Every structure is written in C-alpha cells, then in structure tokens.
Amino acid sequence: MTELSDIELNVLAQDLTIKGTMSLLNASRQTVYDLINSGELSAYKLKRATRIKSESVLALRNRRITAED
Numbered sequence: 697m698t699e700l701s702d703i704e705l706n707v708l709a710q711d712l713t714i715k716g717t718m719s720l721l722n723a724s725r726q727t728v729y730d731l732i733n734s735g736e737l738s739a740y741k742l743k744r745a746t747r748i749k750s751e752s753v754l755a756l757r758n759r760r761i762t763a764e765d
Contacts, residue, residue, distance in 0.1 A: 711747040720753055721760075731756065 712720070717728050717737070728748070731737040738752040 711750055712753060714746055714748070717748045717753055721757060 714725060714728055717723070718725060721728070721731075723731075728737070732739045732746070732748065736752075736756055738749040739746050740749075741747075
C-alpha cells in the first residue's frame, strides 16, 4: 500500500486545484474532469476556478490502491 507523504497530507488539509489533483492522482487534466463529471470526485466552482474536495481525492486514491491489491 502506498503511504501519503507529509507534503501530500498537508495539501489534503484543504480543497485542491485541478493541477494539485492531477499531481496526487498521477492523472491528466482530462481524466480529472472526467472523474468530476462521472461523480467520482466532488468539486465546486470558486468564482472561475474549480476546486476538488480533498476527501473525495483521498477516497478515490484509496479505492484505486485497494483495487490494485
């Protein structure tokens, strides 16, 4: 099982940008938007910016790790 680094845990203390989500999930921009549109990631708009709920990123990451085991 992959452990989260201290930096990743600190980032997850707040909601994430698309770029931050791309980095944590090792995914493309299009994949992140596809995950949002499918409901696998919970997101909201903050003015013109999209923010992704850190809890949903962590849950998705955990589901992926569990599926690999």
